[in-house]
Amino acid sequence: xxxxxxxxxIMDHYSDPINKHQPPKEGYEKVHMHSDNCIDxxxxxxLVENGKIxxxxxxxxxxxxxxxxxxxxxxxxxxxxxKDSKYIIEQFQHMIHEEPFDEDVLDEAIVFINTSKxxxxxxxxxxxxxxxxxxxxxx
Amino acid sequence: xYDVYEIRKQFPMLTNDIKMxxxxxxxxxxxxxxxxxQCVIDAEMEYYTKTTSNSHRGDYDLSVKxxxxxxxxxxxxxxxxxxxxxxxxxxxxxxxxxxxxxxxxGLRFLKAGDEIIISEAExxxxxxxxxxxxxxxxxxxxxxxxxxxGRLTTDNLKKVISKKxxxxxxxxxxxxxxxxxxxxxxxxxxHENGAIMVVDGAQSVPHLKTDFKDLDCDFLAFSAHKMCxxxxxxxxxxxxxxxxxxxxxxxxxxxxxxxxxxxxxxYRLPPAKFEAGTQNIASIIGFMEAIKFIEKxxxxxxxxxxxxxxxxxxxxxxxxxxxxxxxxxxxNGILTFNxxxxxxxxxxxxxxxxxxxxxxxxxxAKLLHAFLKTKATCRMSTYLYTTKEDIDVFVDALINGxxxxxxxxxxxxxxxxxxxxxxxxxxx
Numbered sequence: 001x002x003x004x005x006x007x008x009x010i011m012d013h014y015s016d017p018i019n020k021h022q023p024p025k026e027g028y029e030k031v032h033m034h035s036d037n038c039i040d041x042x043x044x045x046x047l048v049e050n051g052k053i054x055x056x057x058x059x060x061x062x063x064x065x066x067x068x069x070x071x072x073x074x075x076x077x078x079x080x081x082x083k084d085s086k087y088i089i090e091q092f093q094h095m096i097h098e099e100p101f102d103e104d105v106l107d108e109a110i111v112f113i114n115t116s117k118x119x120x121x122x123x124x125x126x127x128x129x130x131x132x133x134x135x136x137x138x139x
Numbered sequence: 140x141y142d143v144y145e146i147r148k149q150f151p152m153l154t155n156d157i158k159m160x161x162x163x164x165x166x167x168x169x170x171x172x173x174x175x176x177q178c179v180i181d182a183e184m185e186y187y188t189k190t191t192s193n194s195h196r197g198d199y200d201l202s203v204k205x206x207x208x209x210x211x212x213x214x215x216x217x218x219x220x221x222x223x224x225x226x227x228x229x230x231x232x233x234x235x236x237x238x239x240x241x242x243x244x245g246l247r248f249l250k251a252g253d254e255i256i257i258s259e260a261e262x263x264x265x266x267x268x269x270x271x272x273x274x275x276x277x278x279x280x281x282x283x284x285x286x287x288x289g290r291l292t293t294d295n296l297k298k299v300i301s302k303k304x305x306x307x308x309x310x311x312x313x314x315x316x317x318x319x320x321x322x323x324x325x326x327x328x329x330h331e332n333g334a335i336m337v338v339d340g341a342q343s344v345p346h347l348k349t350d351f352k353d354l355d356c357d358f359l360a361f362s363a364h365k366m367c368x369x370x371x372x373x374x375x376x377x378x379x380x381x382x383x384x385x386x387x388x389x390x391x392x393x394x395x396x397x398x399x400x401x402x403x404x405x406y407r408l409p410p411a412k413f414e415a416g417t418q419n420i421a422s423i424i425g426f427m428e429a430i431k432f433i434e435k436x437x438x439x440x441x442x443x444x445x446x447x448x449x450x451x452x453x454x455x456x457x458x459x460x461x462x463x464x465x466x467x468x469x470x471n472g473i474l475t476f477n478x479x480x481x482x483x484x485x486x487x488x489x490x491x492x493x494x495x496x497x498x499x500x501x502x503x504a505k506l507l508h509a510f511l512k513t514k515a516t517c518r519m520s521t522y523l524y525t526t527k528e529d530i531d532v533f534v535d536a537l538i539n540g541x542x543x544x545x546x547x548x549x550x551x552x553x554x555x556x557x558x559x560x561x562x563x564x565x566x567x
Contacts, residue, residue, distance in 0.1 A: 003548045010544060039484065039500050039515045061514050063484040064543060114547040117160075118488050 006111040009072075013108075014064045019057040019074035023047070028055070031131040035123050040066045044131035046077075048139065053077045053085055058128060065112070065121050070128025072108045077132060082139050089129050089136075096125055141440050147524050149176040149432075160546075162494030165529045169522035170314055170342060170473060171498055172364050175429070179367060182428040186421040193417055195393055205420065212427035213410070216374050219430045220344065220359065222351040226382065228375040228410040229423055233341040234264040236360030236375030237308070239413060240337050241268035242388040244358075244381065245306060251277025253305045256334075258283050258291050259506035260313045265339045266506070269308065278305070285510055288468055289316050293324040304334040311343035315504045315516065316466040317473025319347065326356045335381065341365060345522070346445055346472055348438050351376050363422065367523075368429030372422035375413075382409035391415040433523075441523045445472030448521045448530055455534045462537065465516055472521040478537065483515040485543040492546035493536040 023030075028045040035041075042060035046053055056074040073092075077085045084105075092109055094101035098116050115125040147153045152174040157164040166174065192201035194209050210224070217224040230236045245255070245268075255269045259282050266280075273280045283299050286292050291309060300307070307329040311322050326336035335357040343349060344359075345366035351359055358381070362373035377385075387394055387406060394415035398404040406412045433441065449470050456462050465475040478486050487499035499517045501508055508514060519533060 007542065007544045007548055010547075063482045063488075065485075065488075065547075118491065118546050120491065121484075121488055124484070 001110070009108055009111045010064065010068045013068035013071040017067055017071040019071050020059060020067065021057055022059050023055070023057055028057075029135050031134045033127050033131045035066075035127055039063075040124060040127050042066065042070065042127060042131070044070065044128055044135070046132065046135045048082070048135065051139075052081045053079070056132070058131075062127070063121075063124055065115065066124040066127045069109070069112055069125045070131075072111075073128045073132060076107055076109060082136055085132070086136055089133055092129055093126065096122055141436075141444055143444070143524060143526050146436065147526070149178070150174045150524055151177060151180070153524060159494045159496065160492050165493075165495040165532045167519045167521065167525065167529065167533055168496045168498050169525070170317075170365070170518060170520035172370070173345070173367050173522050174524065175367055175369070175425075176432050178432055179369065179425045179428045183369060183421045183425040186424050194420060195411075209418070209420070209423055212423045215427045215430050216376075219434065220349050220351045220361075220374075220376055221353065222359075222376045223379060225408070225410060226351070226376050226379050228377065228382070228413045229418055230360070230373050230375050230413075231371050231419065232362035232364070232373035233339060233360045236358075236373060237264050237337070237339060238268045239375055239388060240308075240358045240360070240377070240385075241272045242386075243413070244335070244385040245269070245272040245278070246275060246388075247386045249273075249276040249278040249305055252303060253278040254301065254303045255280050255306045255308065256283055256296065256299055256304055257281075257308050258285070259510060260285070260289070260291065260315065260504060261308070261310060261506075262314050262339065262341065262504055264341075265308055265310060269306075282506075283309075288318075289466070289507075289510060290318045290468070291320045291325075293321055293328055296325050296328055300328060300332050300334070302332055304329070304332050306337060307334050308337035308339065310339035310341070311349070312347065312471050312473075313504070313507075314342050315473075315507050315518065316475055317342070317469035317471040317520075318466065319343070319471055322356060323354045326354060330355075342471075342473075345433075346438075346442055348442070357381055363426040363429055366429055367432055369419075369422035369425035372419050372426045374426075377409070379409060382413070387412050387415065389413070389415045393417070436523060442471075444523060444525075445521050446470045448472070448525055448527065449474055451527055452519070452530045452534060455530070456537065459538050465511055465513075474519045475516050476519070477513060477516055481543060483517045486517050488546045489540050489543045490533070490536055493532070493540065495533055495536055497533075 023045040028047045031044045033042045040062045042058050042062055044058045047055040056077050058070050088105050091101045096115050112125045192205045194205045213224045213227045216227045269280050281299055284295050312319055322338045329336040337358045338356045340359045340361035344361035357378050359376040364370040394412050396405045396407050461479045463477045483499035490497055497519045500515050
């Protein structure tokens with residue numbers, strides 16, 4: 001993937017996010033995330049049924065990196081079972097922290113591979129993923 | 140003649156070739172904190188290497204000398220803001236000073252139904268202590284309104300003040316918009332209504348000539364680290380009569396003269412009454428040196444330098460139509476802005492990539508942004524060592540900074556075909 005494509009993916013998910021909306025019905029688990037160093041202020045909603053993530057969406061105020069990263073995460077986790085989702089989240093965290101990771105499962109989320117260049121924005125890139133982790137914890 | 144290049148030579152952070160993102164550091168976040176000149180660093184170092192001892196504790200020469208040094212520092216602070224030395228309480232900074240007024244004076248004297256007036260432009264440190272004290276006493280926190288430009292005027296204070304008002308607490312210079320508030324005339328109105336006037340001087344004392352007696356306010360709090368001094372030290376200036384009747388909210392060693400097993404305590408006279416525990420001695424000495432350093436340059440000259448830099452920046456940016464200046468009337472070394480269509484944090488990240496430090500966010504003034512109708516802002520702030528070249532770099536980055544994602548993809552090529560993994564890691 002070229003860097004131009006990667007930029008385009010980030011900007012597309014920022015300017016026209018697919019999953020940035022309130023949940024369409026009841027039954028979603030909600031985690032509120034607030035970042036201290038950015039003003040990201042997000043609610044992440046996940047509908048988990050029978051060991052599977054049926055739907056994921058988010059809403060709130062967020063910068064380019066957090067909006068785009070959370071939107072891509074929602075796309076990625078939808079229809080995955082809990083075990084696979086946890087694995088994907090783990091690989092994403094490894095990538096962000098410059099540790100070895102399995103890039104095959106990250107799909108578009110690979111565009112955040114450079115986040116560590118801007119240490120102040122690591123929190124932005126991971127805010128939605130941390131929320132998903134909260135929801136899946138103990139499941 | 141103000142020679143900024145000569146001044147810069149005295150700051151290791153400016154002479155040590157510090158880089159950020161592999162680019163020369165341009166530090167424009169001076170509202171947040173400031174660099175320290177070598178003389179301040181040396182003064183602290185001397186305490187640790189040559190003169191270490193506690194004050195008020197020993198019968199030996201080192202300790203006596205230390206007492207004299209602390210007295211000297213108190214005199215230097217008093218001279219700098221024109222108050223009496225026994226009106227200078229050393230604190231850990233503005234936050235501690237405002238908390239001391241809230242809990243030492245407010246908690247002692249406020250009753251249910253009394254009113255405290257602050258504004259929505261105040262820093263959290265001048266909001267939350269009052270919220271807490273209001274909860275404990277049943278007092279009510281009221282907000283004075285802005286004028287149409289976001290400034291705080293005495294006329295608007297008059298609209299909300301009443302005989303129920305017991306405390307008015309306002310920043311002399313707001314930390315987001317940088318407007319200078321006429322706290323002197325506000326103090327007069329406060330006094331006419333039987334209230335005391337508290338001034339948050341965190342952003343004003345480092346930049347503006349501040350005369351405690353002339354302002355005739357009752358309390359003034361400020362921090363050393365925003366004026367080339369050490370972190371963790373500051374001063375609360377209070378009229379002696381008020382200091383005398385308020386309670387210490389931190390008690391222990393050094394602030395009492397006698398106590399017995401019935402619970403009877405005699406506290407020492409102010410300011411010692413408020414300085415329980417071993418003080419931050421090294422920083423008190425550093426604080427004194429910072430003030431001497433500033434007095435050598437001249438606070439009026441520093442203020443003029445700030446004004447010149449902000450005018451210069453505004454002039455260079457006047458045709459840049461993506462720029463939205465949120466404090467067009469402010470000249471006190473603060474430019475608050477947003478770039479149309481760009482999230483403030485994203486702009487700050489792009490500037491970081493160019494080696495430029497500014498602040499983005501709510502600047503601890505979470506209530507103000509509702510008035511500004513924006514969730515957050517970018518804030519550029521200058522100080523005595525800022526140069527026009529710093530402003531040039533900043534202006535160039537704003538206008539020609541490129542895509543906000545450049546910060547993450549610092550290869551500028553549009554047609555990379557390499558595998559992403561090796562491509563991006565090789566840039567580090």
